[in-house]
Amino acid sequence: MHLLRHPLSQADGGPGLKVLVIGAGNDCRQDDGFGVAVARELASRNLDGVQVLERSGEGGSILAALEGQETVYLADAVGPGAEPGALHRIDVVADPVPATLFHHSSHDFAVAEALEMARVLGRLPAVTVVYGVEGERFGHGFGLTAAVRRRVREVADRIQSEITPSICR
Amino acid sequence: MKPETAQKKAAKSRTIRADYLARVEGEGAMFIRLKGQEVREVKLKIFEPPRFFEGFLRGRSYLEAPDMTARICGICPVAYQMSSVHAMEQIAGVTVDGPLRELRRLLYCGEWIESHALHIFMLHLPDFLGYESAIHMAPDYKAEVEIGLKLKKYGNELMALVGGREVHPINVRVGGFYKAPCREDVLAFRDRLIWGMEASRKAVALVAGLEFPDFEQNYEFVAMRHPDEYPLTEGRLVSNRGLDIDLSEFEAEFDEEHLEHSNALHCVHRERGRYFVGPLARYALNHDRLSPAAQQLAKSAGLSKVVLNPFKSIIVRAVEMFWAYEEALRIVDSYEEPERSYLEVPPREGTGYGCSEAPRGICWHRYSIDDAGLITEAKIVPPTSQNQRTIESDLREYVKGRTDLPDDKLQWQCEQAVRNYDPCISCATHFLKLTVDRG
Numbered sequence: 001m002h003l004l005r006h007p008l009s010q011a012d013g014g015p016g017l018k019v020l021v022i023g024a025g026n027d028c029r030q031d032d033g034f035g036v037a038v039a040r041e042l043a044s045r046n047l048d049g050v051q052v053l054e055r056s057g058e059g060g061s062i063l064a065a066l067e068g069q070e071t072v073y074l075a076d077a078v079g080p081g082a083e084p085g086a087l088h089r090i091d092v093v094a095d096p097v098p099a100t101l102f103h104h105s106s107h108d109f110a111v112a113e114a115l116e117m118a119r120v121l122g123r124l125p126a127v128t129v130v131y132g133v134e135g136e137r138f139g140h141g142f143g144l145t146a147a148v149r150r151r152v153r154e155v156a157d158r159i160q161s162e163i164t165p166s167i168c169r
Numbered sequence: 170m171k172p173e174t175a176q177k178k179a180a181k182s183r184t185i186r187a188d189y190l191a192r193v194e195g196e197g198a199m200f201i202r203l204k205g206q207e208v209r210e211v212k213l214k215i216f217e218p219p220r221f222f223e224g225f226l227r228g229r230s231y232l233e234a235p236d237m238t239a240r241i242c243g244i245c246p247v248a249y250q251m252s253s254v255h256a257m258e259q260i261a262g263v264t265v266d267g268p269l270r271e272l273r274r275l276l277y278c279g280e281w282i283e284s285h286a287l288h289i290f291m292l293h294l295p296d297f298l299g300y301e302s303a304i305h306m307a308p309d310y311k312a313e314v315e316i317g318l319k320l321k322k323y324g325n326e327l328m329a330l331v332g333g334r335e336v337h338p339i340n341v342r343v344g345g346f347y348k349a350p351c352r353e354d355v356l357a358f359r360d361r362l363i364w365g366m367e368a369s370r371k372a373v374a375l376v377a378g379l380e381f382p383d384f385e386q387n388y389e390f391v392a393m394r395h396p397d398e399y400p401l402t403e404g405r406l407v408s409n410r411g412l413d414i415d416l417s418e419f420e421a422e423f424d425e426e427h428l429e430h431s432n433a434l435h436c437v438h439r440e441r442g443r444y445f446v447g448p449l450a451r452y453a454l455n456h457d458r459l460s461p462a463a464q465q466l467a468k469s470a471g472l473s474k475v476v477l478n479p480f481k482s483i484i485v486r487a488v489e490m491f492w493a494y495e496e497a498l499r500i501v502d503s504y505e506e507p508e509r510s511y512l513e514v515p516p517r518e519g520t521g522y523g524c525s526e527a528p529r530g531i532c533w534h535r536y537s538i539d540d541a542g543l544i545t546e547a548k549i550v551p552p553t554s555q556n557q558r559t560i561e562s563d564l565r566e567y568v569k570g571r572t573d574l575p576d577d578k579l580q581w582q583c584e585q586a587v588r589n590y591d592p593c594i595s596c597a598t599h600f601l602k603l604t605v606d607r608g
Binding site for chain 2: 026028055056058059060061063064109113116117120121140
């Protein structure tokens with residue numbers, strides 16, 4: 001595995017970082033914590049050249065995080081639609097983000113809106129990929145349901161396998 | 170239109186429903202039932218599950234209240250934190266003053282800025298300009314959207330500077346903060362605040378030029394009032410109908426009623442019923458507490474000292490956003506790092522009250538704790554539950570003169586009307602569907 005060395009130009013991220021991973025959601029609302037769980041899994045792997053952020057899913061902060069980025073992976077819970085645990089991979093540059101997937105959020109300017117707004121404003125990073133997993137429960141409470149929990153490591157692995165070539169470009 | 174046709178149309182019944190009210194915080198629905206020209210029923214349904222925060226808090230340490238209550242809302246967490254810490258400090262007889270108090274106001278300015286910028290540009294402006302959403306508006310109003318996003322971003326960054334992170338700040342504690350920011354980091358914010366003041370002036374000019382429906386109501390406005398300041402975290406509760414009370418007297422004046430169609434309690438004045446909290450109330454009751462520059466800006470936007478048209482709340486929000494940037498700059502310029510980041514607030518048995526001005530109105534709290542500092546009782550009255558009755562009443566009055574409108578247009582205007590109040594339904598329950606029933 002070839003990872004970029006010494007890429008950090010500043011402590012909180014910046015131009016030296018080539019890849020941004022955003023885990024979106026709220027870990028106080030059961031399966032909505034999926035994105036945050038993926039972010040924590042990837043952060044624990046200490047990948048060189050990779051900045052990992054947790055965001056609530058509020059669109060303004062997602063848009064701000066995209067600024068100046070070239071490669072972004074975002075993990076979030078989605079639903080309702082398919083079976084709990086169903087995995088979606090959306091190449092946002094190629095395809096619009098279906099807003100209905102993300103409307104479990106109480107933030108009306110949320111992930112889908114932020115990504116589509118970034119497209120309209122010409123701010124969409126060259127590589128923008130969303131991994132969404134269908135959640136089952138979004139009520140108040142901690143912990144993921146079994147079907148969603150099983151996807152955390154898998155999605156982290158898939159993001160890691162995608163970003164490794166990115167940071168070696 | 171022939172008279173017979175008009176009569177037939179008049180006799181027709183219809184329902185207008187928005188099963189999910191878009192561009193509001195939380196989950197809710199609006200239902201309007203018409204019979205001809207008559208408005209039979211208006212309901213704002215809040216069906217996000219009730220939030221048992223008051224129950225969660227019982228048995229927890231008084232020191233946990235700011236972190237737990239911050240989780241009630243991702244848009245206005247500081248309101249909950251400030252109301253809860255003030256209540257706990259009142260019980261202990263501790264007054265937080267000086268630079269720590271200023272830091273609290275700075276944090277709160279950040280919340281007002283990010284919340285108002287989000288609502289003005291992303292949620293409400295598309296209604297006025299005839300777009301389905303901010304995304305649909307952006308190609309034609311790219312510069313305005315960019316300004317709105319930057320205004321909001323700086324508000325979030327201010328919250329992160331003082332509160333430790335943008336959403337659900339983690340640096341607030343009873344007695345002050347876990348860590349006070351250093352003077353250098355605070356001063357580094359100066360240029361952003363100066364830009365924000367100028368951008369807010371442009372925002373006021375932009376929204377003042379919008380077309381507003383001819384609609385005014387005779388409200389009882391309720392807001393906090395402080396002897397010297399535009400209200401944020403301290404003051405008495407006052408109204409334009411003679412109310413002037415200490416925070417501890419809130420429950421003697423106001424009552425919460427549970428209605429079947431909503432998971433949120435309706436808060437009403439015990440004698441006079443509905444009342445109105447938020448930017449229009451703050452502005453009407455505290456116009457003289459705005460800075461001279463903010464007063465001048467309001468005047469230049471054509472606002473009188475009292476605004477009774479709720480659609481014009483978008484202008485008042487923009488004026489308040491300017492004021493929040495200006496106030497933040499004042500605090501930044503005079504900031505001296507405190508010797509200690511918090512005051513000791515020892516546990517003492519008793520009951521305390523806190524209230525602060527969330528971006529959408531007063532957020533009132535009462536807590537009782539025992540001598541070990543465990544919370545024995547908590548009561549939280551968020552702003553949207555206080556405005557719910559007024560929202561329904563305004564909708565009823567607004568629809569009355571517009572029953573001839575086709576359903577899709579009426580639905581659009583009603584959704585726009587609901588957004589006048591920037592309802593935070595997540596807070597109130599403790600999303601919005603619209604239904605108009607003409608049958």
